Amino acid sequence: MGLLDAHCRELIESAMDAIIVVDDAHRVVLFNRSAERTFGVPAADALGGGLDRFMPERYRGSHAGQMRAFAASRVTRRSMGMLGTIAGLRADGSEFPMEASISHFEVEGRTHLAVILRDISERRRLESQLLQAQKMEVVGRLAGGIAHDFNNMLMAMFNFLALATRELPEGHAARGSIAQAIAAGERAADLTRRLLTFSRKRAPAPGAVSVREVVRGLEPMLRRVIAEDVRIRVALSPDVGNALADTGQLEQVLMNLVINARDAMPGGGTLTIEARNQALDEDYCRTLVGVSPGEYVMLAVTDTGVGMTPEVRAQIFEPFFTTKEPGKGTGLGLATSLGIVRGVGGHIAVSSEPGAGTSVKVFLPRVDGGVAARGVARDAGVVPHGSETVLVVEDEPTIREQVAQALREAGYRVLLAGDGVDALVVAGAHAGEVHALVTAVVLPGMSGIRLAQELATTRPRLAVVFMSGYPAESIEARGIDPSTCEFVSKPFAMDDLLRRLRAAIDRRRAK
Numbered sequence: 221m222g223l224l225d226a227h228c229r230e231l232i233e234s235a236m237d238a239i240i241v242v243d244d245a246h247r248v249v250l251f252n253r254s255a256e257r258t259f260g261v262p263a264a265d266a267l268g269g270g271l272d273r274f275m276p277e278r279y280r281g282s283h284a285g286q287m288r289a290f291a292a293s294r295v296t297r298r299s300m301g302m303l304g305t306i307a308g309l310r311a312d313g314s315e316f317p318m319e320a321s322i323s324h325f326e327v328e329g330r331t332h333l334a335v336i337l338r339d340i341s342e343r344r345r346l347e348s349q350l351l352q353a354q355k356m357e358v359v360g361r362l363a364g365g366i367a368h369d370f371n372n373m374l375m376a377m378f379n380f381l382a383l384a385t386r387e388l389p390e391g392h393a394a395r396g397s398i399a400q401a402i403a404a405g406e407r408a409a410d411l412t413r414r415l416l417t418f419s420r421k422r423a424p425a426p427g428a429v430s431v432r433e434v435v436r437g438l439e440p441m442l443r444r445v446i447a448e449d450v451r452i453r454v455a456l457s458p459d460v461g462n463a464l465a466d467t468g469q470l471e472q473v474l475m476n477l478v479i480n481a482r483d484a485m486p487g488g489g490t491l492t493i494e495a496r497n498q499a500l501d502e503d504y505c506r507t508l509v510g511v512s513p514g515e516y517v518m519l520a521v522t523d524t525g526v527g528m529t530p531e532v533r534a535q536i537f538e539p540f541f542t543t544k545e546p547g548k549g550t551g552l553g554l555a556t557s558l559g560i561v562r563g564v565g566g567h568i569a570v571s572s573e574p575g576a577g578t579s580v581k582v583f584l585p586r587v588d589g590g591v592a593a594r595g596v597a598r599d600a601g602v603v604p605h606g607s608e609t610v611l612v613v614e615d616e617p618t619i620r621e622q623v624a625q626a627l628r629e630a631g632y633r634v635l636l637a638g639d640g641v642d643a644l645v646v647a648g649a650h651a652g653e654v655h656a657l658v659t660a661v662v663l664p665g666m667s668g669i670r671l672a673q674e675l676a677t678t679r680p681r682l683a684v685v686f687m688s689g690y691p692a693e694s695i696e697a698r699g700i701d702p703s704t705c706e707f708v709s710k711p712f713a714m715d716d717l718l719r720r721l722r723a724a725i726d727r728r729r730a731k
């Protein structure tokens with residue numbers, strides 16, 4: 221009909237947005253390629269028909285009215301986006317949000333309306349992922365803060381309980397109760413550890429980890445936590461590569477998936493653990509935040525359990541979302557796992573159907589090259605002693621006293637201070653050498669880190685041990701090289717502190 225010349229036609233056909241033109245009888249006279257893609261309708265099918273089939277039934281009346289009003293107006297161009305997002309309808313019956321702009325023009329004395337539509341469902345999805353990430357960040361910070369204070373209290377409890385046991389004669393009836401209290405305290409410490417991981421306040425050390433070894437290593441333990449009526453199938457592809465992960469964190473992720481699967485199969489079933497290499501392509505990654513196309517190691521845990529309704533499925537990554545009875549689940553498992561996996565640029569995909577079971581796939585970036593050394597086993601054995609002078613700085617009096625007592629018992633001379641300024645005064649007034657500083661990181665006023673830097677200006681050989689609920693990572697962030705100091709994370713065992721102190725002093729002396 222000579223509506224447009226060839227160049228214009230080409231431009232329209234290659235546009236990213238759907239472009240539809242209707243004539244004054246509201247029949248479609250132009251339907252570009254993007255419109256075909258967006259609505260799933262071939263142009264040949266759309267031409268000559270009305271616009272109704274592209275919008276959900278409930279909006280047809282109001283849309284038609286708006287179009288007529290617009291055509292009758294003197295305005296030539298308007299963004300319907302100003303009216304909010306409108307709903308589109310695909311040929312397969314699914315609805316999607318779109319932004320629209322509309323314009324009208326005369327051709328051979330007849331009014332035509334051009335509608336330009338943009339499918340924004342993908343953008344919406346990304347926005348909601350971003351929102352979720354921000355929410356996690358806030359809850360994480362909150363949880364981290366609470367866990368930090370909680371750790372201080374737990375530590376005091378542990379140490380007083382240990383003291384109390386020591387004073388009771390062997391076989392005393394109260395020993396059993398104290399042991400129970402310590403066991404309950406350990407569960408509380410475990411919860412704070414989970415909170416700290418969740419808030420990413422524990423220092424992970426991602427490296428090349430053999431997924432095969434992690435699965436094989438956990439297998440005996442998995443068999444123990446899983447009831448006999450659940451069959452376990454492990455399928456590790458022989459060529460499965462190394463994944464970018466922190467071994468401890470990966471174990472935690474796998475453990476939670478397995479326990480979730482177990483809980484979903486109260487009447488028995490089959491639990492499958494699979495690992496294999498898989499590439500994620502551009503198409504797959506487009507709708508995901510922070511995931512780039514490339515080689516991944518996929519670790520999947522599949523069960524034949526109760527499955528999830530779409531409502532539950534939509535919330536499983538929410539922190540504290542759980543359908544388990546109080547005491548059985550905290551709802552942090554998957555939220556934490558997602559944090560961990562995203563932390564290394566990975567991705568978790570979940571498919572589930574009520575009654576048909578669930579499959580959770582964890583994708584971790586594949587790294588070729590050596591396997592990172594496993595974390596150094598905690599050195600057990602004799603607790604080292606010493607006779608050096610140690611300055612202990614901690615604002616929490618019970619912890620300060622307990623640390624001081626442990627150090628004195630181990631032979632050290634102890635100086636005490638409640639904050640950084642106080643510590644500078646105490647150190648300045650001390651006539652002899654101060655060999656080591658044991659300090660909290662977070663202190664009222666001057667931080668433990670500032671204090672360490674300040675003291676080191678006149679004492680270059682000062683050994684430093686930081687005590688904190690936060691990890692070495694945050695120390696690094698604040699400008700201290702973690703290789704020059706030692707670090708204990710609360711709640712810590714006094715023996716651990718003593719070992720680290722000894723190591724710190726010996727290392728400084730060797731220099």
Ligand SMILES: Nc1ncnc2c1ncn2[C@@H]1O[C@H](COP(=O)(O)OP(=O)(O)OP(=O)(O)O)[C@@H](O)[C@H]1O
Pocket residue numbers: 476480481484523525526527528532536537541542543544548549550551552553554555577578
């Ligand atoms: N394999 C599964 N089958 C069915 N539902 C599941 C499965 N995995 C997770 N869910 C659902 O997701 C919820 C959240 O799981 P998540 O691991 O985050 O927390 P939790 O297991 O309830 O508690 P936690 O892991 O902290 O002990 C579960 O309570 C359950 O409703």
Ligand SMILES: [Mg+2]
Pocket residue numbers: 476477479480549553554
């Ligand atoms: Mg769980």
